[in-house]
Amino acid sequence: MKVYVYIVPVDDGAAPNPYGGVCTLAICKMNLRKIAKKGDWIIGLSNSFELIYTMKITTVMSMKEYDEFTKEHLQIKIPNKTSKIIEEQMGDSVYDFSNDEIKLRPSVHSRCTKEMDLFGENVLLSNFFYYFGSVAQKLPKEFLDIVSLDIDFIELNEELKNQFFFWLQNQNSELNKIYAKPHVIGLISPSDRTKEMSCCRRKKIEKNFFNSNS
Template structure:
């Protein structure tokens, strides 16, 4: 059941590769990036990513995805969970496989995280410390089976909703208003849920993210 009593976290999704979030295989997962959201979100909360106003992108006020958090795991649980083994990247596989987000293994003996070869690694596959440190500041993986991933078919949000729910610029905003959440839920429910279209950056070749831009 869709929840209107939690908090909604909204941010601008500037790089939509199907990595963060990862919408494949029946689960939408946020396992990297946005550490503050991942640290603070609870089951029942919402996370939405809207498009950038950048002139090269021109996706301002479009909704790339929305997820209601239905489960939360730690990195070690996520790494070991049989349901999410397919989200470990396969770097000689398809784009979906290359952009797998199950990339952090916690070594109990050494008491530190290890990053496997992935979108967030260096070009030679070695660890990117900048991404590792940022990602592991939020030690929770947000998981959803109640999600809408629009990707390259992202719809324009109605003006009355975009004014309330769309974050401008960096960071994120929090909305906790049951009446406005009802309006958002009513609108999002007019769309078929689940994975709707491919990430809009799937049109490009596989890329690494260096953590700087």
């Protein structure tokens, strides 16, 4: 079992997407989605090193399989940008594999992210998660400064893994519960400069890794 940690650049309900009773990571974090396996854990931190969410990966699907799965079983994950309900607007099943050409649905992502999203290949799903959103939880001091926005993600060593699970167990948090809305709430538009800047920085970090491994 591996435990991966990263800073969530924009906690808006899309990546991760905690809705529909299943926490998913289907876009962004292309390098992490490509290597993480069933049974691994993901830890997403705020830039102040507080816990936004953590999940044990219970299923790994290809992006095409996820598209088919959401159409049949989890339609809330298919983005509806005209909806005024945040859960529907922030769907992360943003790619339609119905035809030979993979099409991008109207969503939080744009064509400039398509190549990198698809490079990730997989979608990580969990029905064993904790999502705290805007009431992110303070972690032990040992987790301060372990990762930054300039690092895609890190893998915890055994000592930090043990400390994290000991801390998590003692929180008595309710499994699969959304404790609060994401940090960024309401309708997200392309004119949201804070989100755009954060996404640009995230894309730059991931693109550097992408270019070095392509």
